[in-house]
Amino acid sequence: MPGQSVGAVKSQRAHFDQPLHLRSGGVLPAYDLVYETYGSLNAAKSNAILVCHALSGHHHIAGHYAEQPDNIGWWDNIVGPGRPLDTDKFFIVGLNNLGGCHGSTGPSSLNPATGKPWGADFPIVAVNDWVHAQARLADQLGIDSWAAVMGGSLGGMQALRWSITYPERVRNAIVIAAAPKLSAQNIAFNDVARQAILTDPDFHGGNYYEHNTRPVRGLRLARMLGHITYLSDDQMGEKFGRELRNSAFSFGFDVEFEVESYLRYQGDKFAGYFDANTYLLMTKALDYFDPSREDGGDLTATMARTQANFLIASFTTDWRFTPARSKEIVAALLANGRNVSYAEIDLNFGHDSFLMDDAHYHGVVDAYLRNIKL
Amino acid sequence: MPGQSVGAVKSQRAHFDQPLHLRSGGVLPAYDLVYETYGSLNAAKSNAILVCHALSGHHHIAGHYAEQPDNIGWWDNIVGPGRPLDTDKFFIVGLNNLGGCHGSTGPSSLNPATGKPWGADFPIVAVNDWVHAQARLADQLGIDSWAAVMGGSLGGMQALRWSITYPERVRNAIVIAAAPKLSAQNIAFNDVARQAILTDPDFHGGNYYEHNTRPVRGLRLARMLGHITYLSDDQMGEKFGRELRNSAFSFGFDVEFEVESYLRYQGDKFAGYFDANTYLLMTKALDYFDPSREDGGDLTATMARTQANFLIASFTTDWRFTPARSKEIVAALLANGRNVSYAEIDLNFGHDSFLMDDAHYHGVVDAYLRNIKL
Numbered sequence: 001m002p003g004q005s006v007g008a009v010k011s012q013r014a015h016f017d018q019p020l021h022l023r024s025g026g027v028l029p030a031y032d033l034v035y036e037t038y039g040s041l042n043a044a045k046s047n048a049i050l051v052c053h054a055l056s057g058h059h060h061i062a063g064h065y066a067e068q069p070d071n072i073g074w075w076d077n078i079v080g081p082g083r084p085l086d087t088d089k090f091f092i093v094g095l096n097n098l099g100g101c102h103g104s105t106g107p108s109s110l111n112p113a114t115g116k117p118w119g120a121d122f123p124i125v126a127v128n129d130w131v132h133a134q135a136r137l138a139d140q141l142g143i144d145s146w147a148a149v150m151g152g153s154l155g156g157m158q159a160l161r162w163s164i165t166y167p168e169r170v171r172n173a174i175v176i177a178a179a180p181k182l183s184a185q186n187i188a189f190n191d192v193a194r195q196a197i198l199t200d201p202d203f204h205g206g207n208y209y210e211h212n213t214r215p216v217r218g219l220r221l222a223r224m225l226g227h228i229t230y231l232s233d234d235q236m237g238e239k240f241g242r243e244l245r246n247s248a249f250s251f252g253f254d255v256e257f258e259v260e261s262y263l264r265y266q267g268d269k270f271a272g273y274f275d276a277n278t279y280l281l282m283t284k285a286l287d288y289f290d291p292s293r294e295d296g297g298d299l300t301a302t303m304a305r306t307q308a309n310f311l312i313a314s315f316t317t318d319w320r321f322t323p324a325r326s327k328e329i330v331a332a333l334l335a336n337g338r339n340v341s342y343a344e345i346d347l348n349f350g351h352d353s354f355l356m357d358d359a360h361y362h363g364v365v366d367a368y369l370r371n372i373k374l
Numbered sequence: 375m376p377g378q379s380v381g382a383v384k385s386q387r388a389h390f391d392q393p394l395h396l397r398s399g400g401v402l403p404a405y406d407l408v409y410e411t412y413g414s415l416n417a418a419k420s421n422a423i424l425v426c427h428a429l430s431g432h433h434h435i436a437g438h439y440a441e442q443p444d445n446i447g448w449w450d451n452i453v454g455p456g457r458p459l460d461t462d463k464f465f466i467v468g469l470n471n472l473g474g475c476h477g478s479t480g481p482s483s484l485n486p487a488t489g490k491p492w493g494a495d496f497p498i499v500a501v502n503d504w505v506h507a508q509a510r511l512a513d514q515l516g517i518d519s520w521a522a523v524m525g526g527s528l529g530g531m532q533a534l535r536w537s538i539t540y541p542e543r544v545r546n547a548i549v550i551a552a553a554p555k556l557s558a559q560n561i562a563f564n565d566v567a568r569q570a571i572l573t574d575p576d577f578h579g580g581n582y583y584e585h586n587t588r589p590v591r592g593l594r595l596a597r598m599l600g601h602i603t604y605l606s607d608d609q610m611g612e613k614f615g616r617e618l619r620n621s622a623f624s625f626g627f628d629v630e631f632e633v634e635s636y637l638r639y640q641g642d643k644f645a646g647y648f649d650a651n652t653y654l655l656m657t658k659a660l661d662y663f664d665p666s667r668e669d670g671g672d673l674t675a676t677m678a679r680t681q682a683n684f685l686i687a688s689f690t691t692d693w694r695f696t697p698a699r700s701k702e703i704v705a706a707l708l709a710n711g712r713n714v715s716y717a718e719i720d721l722n723f724g725h726d727s728f729l730m731d732d733a734h735y736h737g738v739v740d741a742y743l744r745n746i747k748l
Contacts (some may be wrong), residue, residue: 024625086577095742124625184610184633185602191634192598200628201575217573225599228559236558242664249662251398251498252570253654257661259558260565268567280627287631290379290616290622 003082003358006038007042009063009073011108011255012104014140017072020133025121030114033097033137034103035059038079039087041141048091048143050134051075051159052151055226055282056274058102061094064088071161079358084366089374090147098133099125099281107277108209118277119244122207125281127154127289131161135169150174153321153355154282157289160329164291169309172372176313177354180291180299180332181200186320188200189229190283193222197276206277220267221326222279227266232317299332309339311368313361316346341368377456380412383437383447383475388514394472394507397662400497403486407511408477409433409469411455413461415439415515420748422465422517424508425449426525426532429600430648432476435468436461451731453648453669458740463523470505473499473655479482482583492651493585494580499655501535501663508532509540521748524548526728527695528656531663534703541681548745550687551728552675553699555664560694563603564657571650580651583619589650594641594651601640603663604647606691606724661693673706683713685742687735689727715742 020028036059041048051061053074061168065071072092079085085092096104096175099122107122114121138146139248142253149162149170156178161171197203200218204211228236240259255261295301310333314326323344333340347353353361394402410433415422415546427448436453438446446578447468453459459466473496483498488495495723509748512520523536523544530552535548571577574592579586602610614633629635662748684707688700697718707714716740721727727735 024623026625038518064517183607184614184616184631185607187616187631188598188602188610188633188637191631191637192602194627195598196570196595199595221566221570221573221595224562224569229561231559233557233559240558242558242561244554249398251400251644251658253568253658257558257561257565259562263562263565264569284625284627315609320595360614 001077001083001362003086004272005076006063006080006087006191008066009034009036009038009060010065011059013103014137016133016136018136020129022123022127024124024130028098028105028123031098031105031132031133032103033095033098033105035093035137037063038062038092039090041091041143042374043373045144047089048093048138048141049084049085049148050138050146050162051079051092051094052130052149052155053094053097054067054151054153054155055279055286056270057155058100059094059096059104060102061092070213075355078365083371084092084362088139090369091144093137095137095336097125097130099278100204101275101278106177106275107206107229107281108195108275114256117209117210120277122281124284125238126162127157127161127285128165130158130285131165134158134162134271135166137368145169147372147373148172148174148369151178152176154180154286157286161291162288163306163308164302167305169310172311172368173306173308174311174313174368175317175326175329177318177321177351178329179321182243182287186285189225191288193225194283194327195219196225197280203276208276215319216271217272219279220263221278223270224263224267225275228280229320230350230352232319232348234317235350253305258284268281272365299328300335302330303329303338304336306333306336306338309372311341311343311365313345313364315350317348318351318353320351377454377460379450380437380454380461382440383410383411383412384439385424385433387477387650388508388511390507392505396503397500402479402497403508405472405479407469407472407479407507409467409511409697410435412436415465415517415563416748418748419516419518420521421463422467422512422515423459423522423524424512424536424564425453425466425468425708426504426508426523426529427460427468427471428525428527428529429653429660430439430644431529432474433468433470433478434476435466439613445565449729452736452739458743467511467515467517469508469511471504472498472651475649475652476543478564481580481655488524488663491583492613493583494651495679496655498653498658501531501659502539504532504659505539506536508536508586510600512543519543519545521746522546522548522743524550526550526551526659527725528660531660535663535665536681537588537680537684538676541679544682546685546742547680547682548685548687548742549700549703551689551692551695552703554666554702557663561661563599564661566687568601568654568657570599570702571593571654572696572727576648582650591647593650593653593678594645597644597648598637598641603636603694603723604726606693606722608691609724610721612722635723673702674709677706677712678710680707680710680712685715685717685739687719687738689724690718691722692725692727
């Protein structure tokens with residue numbers, strides 16, 4: 001990739017004492033958000049870009065920690081001096097969302113009312129709740145208006161929601177590999193993943209922290225299933241095909257095909273560190289996301305509330321959120337006369353394409369960001 | 375549907391004492407096959423059609439049991455007087471495959487060596503093993519050569535395998551919604567389903583019968599996941615969309631969207647009666663299926679061994695085994711100069727289309743069968 005890494009970075013923590021009233025009717029009396037920033041906020045405070053994370057992401061977007069040189073941010077390939085999110089020009093902000101498991105207040109945090117982990121009592125959070133929490137972080141950082149809010153997948157949905165909820169605070173929204181709402185099939189996959197966790201005997205109704213255990217089996221299944229939907233059929237075929245780990249069939253239930261090995265490895269790795277309650281919350285936020293619901297399902301009416309300019313990008317091989325889903329957003333914006341750039345990018349990595357380092361894809365983002373006014 | 379039901383039917387049982395040597399290296403010393411027949415075998419014994427079942431199917435294809443009028447066969451809509459598999463003309467045979475859980479010898483049967491259920495010791499069975507076992511049933515019934523061997527999905531793979539293994543005993547092979555081998559994505563879905571079962575604490579290494587329990591959680595997840603892959607994205611959208619069971623979001627983890635209700639119902643129902651070890655065996659038979667493997671992956675070389683005429687049918691919305699997968703079979707047959715009819719049928723039910731009662735689809739099968747010589 002061209003450009004450079006931002007190098008060693010540090011996480012920061014912001015505390016918020018003002019209660020946050022949630023879409024679910026719940027209230028968070030106080031909460032912390034863990035975040036990172038790269039580059040410098042200019043004097044006019046006009047060069048800030050918020051990067052929102054997807055289901056399993058977090059605040060560590062770019063660079064590495066001084067004491068952990070191998071712990072590279074999840075979107076490092078697009079952030080840094082000379083990269084599309086150019087830290088010589090922009091001030092980049094990434095945070096871990098509420099309900100997360102990477103330092104921000106979430107189900108594994110202590111509930112001040114009980115002194116025990118929130119567990120099952122942590123309220124369901126919606127995408128719009130995240131946007132409100134992110135707006136308070138912006139307030140703390142002195143950012144009235146983002147040069148851009150950006151994200152892929154569930155992160156793209158946050159960018160879209162920002163443009164609707166705080167139209168005057170978003171000058172550009174970059175919505176990648178997203179959809180205006182989930183399809184029945186999307187919800188169905190999420191529900192199977194949730195059922196795997198909820199029915200794991202080690203889940204203990206969400207209060208597994210107190211039982212010194214974790215629903216590892218369910219979380220592992222959820223991640224294995226997720227991975228199938230993140231990759232394209234073609235890519236899986238090219239990467240694994242029907243290759244066997246050994247040359248002959250084993251006629252048993254241990255790992256046999258390479259694709260099984262890959263999936264189980266991904267499942268085991270994820271189940272080793274991710275919090276199951278967070279996984280449940282994130283998938284629910286996805287299922288509930290549907291800003292047009294406030295307008296009786298009329299997305300065009302919803303997008304009339306936006307003021308930003310938009311870059312919408314999709315990937316040809318993404319079967320989770322197909323290009324057709326992005327075009328629904330584009331159509332609703334064009335019907336309102338908004339400035340929209342749309343890119344349908346031919347990349348073979350399915351939904352995960354948005355994380356990949358591809359010259360054409362990054363060129364599209366780079367060109368868009370070069371042209372925005374600060 | 376036109377035509378009539380075959381009415382009340384009875385199951386029969388055939389016992390086989392000659393050991394069956396399996397693809398896995400295992401041996402079944404003796405076994406039973408449960409089967410049903412509809413119509414009459416003609417004097418020349420030239421009018422017999424074998425119908426092979428898919429993953430969760432069995433021998434009860436058509437009609438109902440006298441004492442269970444609601445227990446209708448799984449492919450009743452295509453079998454009967456005046457239906458495409460016309461019992462006024464054909465003698466139809468359906469059986470439960472080895473390893474099944476509907477009466478034929480399988481993991482829940484008693485292992486004569488131990489007097490306990492086979493459980494984890496039941497050998498892995500391959501599609502070709504089923505074909506050999508079916509050939510012995512044909513011998514018992516006095517059927518030297520099938521007018522047709524037919525099936526959908528895994529059943530279609532058996533029809534294909536018959537045409538390769540016993541070319542002189544199959545005059546027509548009807549292969550519906552199948553593939554010459556599974557893709558990496560197909561195997562991946564199967565592996566997640568298997569892992570759900572294998573990691574269920576109630577699985578007990580496959581010997582749950584002795585523990586008076588069943589891995590219901592895992593089997594339920596496997597079936598939920600399976601159902602997503604059997605339906606088309608469009609059909610799910612049309613059938614369920616984002617409809618809620620109640621009018622407002624519940625902000626919890628109980629059933630909320632209609633599609634969740636449907637999937638959980640299907641999962642619960644299936645987990646209530648199906649045997650988990652059989653599920654494991656069936657998915658492994660799918661994964662292993664690849665007749666071209668004997669020819670270094672050259673399907674054209676494999677299909678050179680066939681003598682039958684073929685009807686290959688696929689469905690436009692089937693994303694499990696797409697029409698492209700059927701065309702691989704067609705191309706390999708045409709390269710060998712075989713007689714092939716190919717139909718790509720526009721039906722909205724995804725992979726499950728092969729079970730549906732559709733005039734165009736059934737018309738294709740009917741026209742093909744009307745023209746075969748007995």
